[in-house]
Amino acid sequence: xxxxxxxxxxxxxxxxxxxxxxxxxxxxxxxxxxxxxxxxxxxxxxxxxxxxxxxxxxxxxxxxxxxxxxxxxxxxxxxxxxxxxxxxxxxxxxxxxxxxxxxxxxxxxxxxxxxxxxxxxxxxxxxxxxxxxxxxxxxxxxxxxxxxxxxxxxxxxxxxxxxxxxxxxxxxxxxxxxxxxxxxxxxxxxxxxxxxxxxxxxxxxxxxxxxxxxxxxxxxxxxxxxxxxxxxxxxxxxxxxxxxxxxxxxxxxxxxxxxxxxxxxxxxxxxxxxxxxxxxxxxxxxxxxxxxxxxxxxxxxxxxxxxxxxxxxxxxxxxxxxxxxxxxxxxxxxxxxxxxxxxxxxxxxxxxxxxxxxxxxxxxxxxxxxxxxxxxxxxxxxxxxxxxxxxxxxxxxxxxxxxxxxxxxxxxxxxxxxxxxxxx
Amino acid sequence: xxxxxxxxxxxxxxxxxxxxxxxxxxxxxxxxxxxxxxxxxxxxxxxxxxxxxxxxxxxxxxxxxxxxxxxxxxxxxxxxxxxxxxxxxxxxxxxxxxxxxxxxxxxxxxxxxxxxxxxxxxxxxxxxxxxxxxxxxxxxxxxxxxxxxxxxxxxxxxxxxxxxxxxxxxxxxxxxx
Numbered sequence: 153x154x155x156x157x158x159x160x161x162x163x164x165x166x167x168x169x170x171x172x173x174x175x176x177x178x179x180x181x182x183x184x185x186x187x188x189x190x191x192x193x194x195x196x197x198x199x200x201x202x203x204x205x206x207x208x209x210x211x212x213x214x215x216x217x218x219x220x221x222x223x224x225x226x227x228x229x230x231x232x233x234x235x236x237x238x239x240x241x242x243x244x245x246x247x248x249x250x251x252x253x254x255x256x257x258x259x260x261x262x263x264x265x266x267x268x269x270x271x272x273x274x275x276x277x278x279x280x281x282x283x284x285x286x287x288x289x290x291x292x293x294x295x296x297x298x299x300x301x302x303x304x305x306x307x308x309x310x311x312x313x314x315x316x317x318x319x320x321x322x323x324x325x326x327x328x329x330x331x332x333x334x335x336x337x338x339x340x341x342x343x344x345x346x347x348x349x350x351x352x353x354x355x356x357x358x359x360x361x362x363x364x365x366x367x368x369x370x371x372x373x374x375x376x377x378x379x380x381x382x383x384x385x386x387x388x389x390x391x392x393x394x395x396x397x398x399x400x401x402x403x404x405x406x407x408x409x410x411x412x413x414x415x416x417x418x419x420x421x422x423x424x425x426x427x428x429x430x431x432x433x434x435x436x437x438x439x440x441x442x443x444x445x446x447x448x449x450x451x452x453x454x455x456x457x458x459x460x461x462x463x464x465x466x467x468x469x470x471x472x473x474x475x476x477x478x479x480x481x482x483x484x485x486x487x488x489x490x491x492x493x494x495x496x497x498x499x500x501x502x503x504x505x506x507x508x509x510x511x512x513x514x515x516x517x518x519x520x521x522x523x524x525x526x527x528x529x530x531x532x533x534x535x536x537x538x539x540x541x542x543x544x545x546x547x548x549x550x551x552x553x554x555x556x557x558x559x560x561x562x563x564x565x566x567x568x569x570x571x572x573x574x575x576x
Numbered sequence: 577x578x579x580x581x582x583x584x585x586x587x588x589x590x591x592x593x594x595x596x597x598x599x600x601x602x603x604x605x606x607x608x609x610x611x612x613x614x615x616x617x618x619x620x621x622x623x624x625x626x627x628x629x630x631x632x633x634x635x636x637x638x639x640x641x642x643x644x645x646x647x648x649x650x651x652x653x654x655x656x657x658x659x660x661x662x663x664x665x666x667x668x669x670x671x672x673x674x675x676x677x678x679x680x681x682x683x684x685x686x687x688x689x690x691x692x693x694x695x696x697x698x699x700x701x702x703x704x705x706x707x708x709x710x711x712x713x714x715x716x717x718x719x720x721x722x723x724x725x726x727x728x729x730x731x732x733x734x735x736x737x738x739x740x741x742x743x744x745x746x747x748x749x750x751x752x753x
Contacts, residue, residue, distance in 0.1 A: 323732070323735070347731065349695075349698075350694065350695060365727065365731070368685070369683065369727075370727075391726045393695060394695045407695070409699075409726070413703070414698075414702055435700070435702075435703070450696060480696050494693060496692070501691075501692065501693075524693070
């Protein structure tokens with residue numbers, strides 16, 4: 153009897169451990185391709201890091217590797233952050249070395265110290281000390297990866313940013329989910345029996361606007377992720393869709409059919425001050441604000457859908473895309489220099505980028521049904537929805553097209569990704 | 577005098593007699609009460625000849641599963657936003673009903689097949705819904721009775737990635753509120 157009880161307990165413990173492991177690996181990431189100029193960096197295991205809920209050095213390594221910008225060199229565990237033997241690491245081919253320690257404070261926080269060394273110049277490049285509650289261990293690791301990325305490439309890392317996306321089960325059950333940029337730490341923001349599309353992060357990262365069909369028609373909502381408050385931003389007669397935030401964070405562009413066909417309007421985040429912006433006889437939708445306040449959008453005023461740019465007040469609309477007869481979903485990079493969009497060529501929907509100064513375009517994906525691109529806030533990566541083997545998943549590609557990742561889940565279809573902003 | 581005394585005698589006797597007859601009032605035993613159920617009205621005879629009439633309200637043709645109003649879908653050709661000939665009777669039947677029943681109102685939900693972007697498809701589904709709405713308003717349905725909306729490619733009636741499924745999904749549905 154006692155033996156039996158013990159056995160049962162052992163089985164239960166094993167099951168729980170498996171469940172916990174499963175909960176941590178919500179997405180599987182496959183990486184293909186590397187950057188053109190990889191920086192060799194050694195990331196050491198952090199001293200005492202096994203006391204924390206997640207292994208910090210492993211998360212840092214995964215972040216750096218996924219970026220395609222680094223060649224990782226194994227460094228074992230380094231217990232002391234002082235007396236670094238630069239020569240040894242230089243000899244192993246590492247241009248930089250990441251070391252760190254983890255300690256638990258009396259308050260229960262994990263204190264993480266990290267240092268980045270330049271083995272060529274034999275100097276300390278950076279360091280951080282962070283103390284956070286256990287549930288923020290992953291964030292601390294991503295912050296360190298961001299710092300390494302910034303110090304070694306000169307570009308702000310986006311590993312600590314978050315993404316939002318829609319998961320769909322059998323067209324009957326829909327969830328709006330928020331996760332770390334690597335797909336881990338998934339949290340549910342909204343569950344519905346009706347479709348949810350077109351999520352868009354607010355510039356401060358605390359709210360998401362989206363279209364929900366819970367009222368038997370598309371209605372635009374803004375949801376506060378922290379306190380659950382939902383605001384109906386646009387519920388005019390007809391369809392309400394395609395919300396996108398202006399940089400100010402107090403205004404959105406939306407697409408409404410209230411005047412008989414789909415046109416672009418602006419509206420305050422509380423639903424007030426609705427103004428029509430675009431003015432054509434065709435469909436105008438999918439507005440996206442450029443940093444200068446001008447609006448890129450999709451319009452079929454010339455026949456098929458093409459991408460145009462207009463002033464903030466709707467004036468002076470100019471066509472941007474001319475190749476192919478189906479160009480949709482324009483997204484402008486944060487520096488205003490690059491346009492990402494979906495183009496249909498030979499029946500395939502694929503991700504393209506255009507250098508806006510030269511008009512030169514480049515195809516970044518090679519699958520058949522890619523949709524809903526979203527720039528990382530540093531402008532170096534684009535996430536989009538793709539399809540493979542009948543399942544919808546997410547993919548990330550660097551803007552030069554060299555580095556590709558695919559994020560898949562075990563159940564459901566994931567689509568409509570939106571990359572959140574940098575946050576404090 | 578004698579006559580008087582005999583009269584007195586008679587009266588007295590009579591008085592006594594009458595007193596006698598009234599004296600022995602025997603407290604009668606209570607009358608036996610028969611315990612009997614209160615009988616309801618007599619059961620009607622089994623009557624198979626009399627017909628019990630039922631009256632109906634006039635049937636709302638909208639509720640008739642075999643009526644013309646049961647068909648609430650209008651189909652469209654690929655890349656087309658024009659009501660086809662086979663959809664015209666559907667539009668006309670519902671328009672006639674709505675023109676007569678001003679208290680009723682509908683949603684017209686436009687749909688597209690699964691190919692292409694969600695937002696562009698939403699706008700294309702809207703064009704289908706608007707085509708039905710315009711046809712109905714020209715047939716006497718008031719603007720306040722109809723709302724044209726789109727579900728885009730989000731709520732396919734037929735799943736599957738083939739022309740048969742796509743044709744089913746290029747559709748506008750009339751939904752009574």
